[in-house]
Amino acid sequence: MSIQTSGNKQIDYLPIEQILRPIPPVLDYCKIDAMVSTLNGVPKESSTCKLENITAGELPPVDVLCVSDKGKKYYFAFGGCHRFQAYEKTKTAKVRCKIVPCTKSMLKIYLGSSVDNFFE
Ligand SMILES: Nc1ncnc2c1ncn2[C@@H]1O[C@H](COP(=O)(O)OP(=O)(O)OP(=O)(O)O)[C@@H](O)[C@H]1O
Secondary structure, eight states, X not given: OOTTTTTOOOOEEEEGGGEXXXXXXXXXXXXXXXXXXXXXTOOOOBTTBOGGGOOTTOOOOXXXXXXXXXXXXXXXXXXXXXXXXHHHHTTOOEEEEEEEEEOHHHXXXXXXXXXXXXXX
């Protein structure tokens, strides 16, 4: 659970290819393998999660920022790099998310002037 979404109980499922990930991941492959095992229904703890906190078959939702621009919605994730890898490895088409409404100028805090490269 994150500070941004602790009060948001709604879970959404977004197609993985619709989520933009501007920051290159730094990966712990043991963690990805443990998450794959959890998604496959065999809960396995990792460096950031104890077995008793795991639900077999699913991973905690990823926070996704949603920006509307010129009638189109754009989705950005700045975290969740291990969960995305686990979803790709298990060929899971939809990512379990918590969606946070955001504006282009808020996004600029993270992306600087390169923010415009992400919009049509
Ligand atoms: N093997 C696992 N099975 C189920 N849940 C896990 C497992 N490992 C970690 N988690 C949970 O997944 C969430 C994300 O973990 P973690 O932050 O380590 O990875 P991440 O997907 O790279 O996210 P971020 O980049 O935002 O840190 C946490 O709530 C953590 O408790």
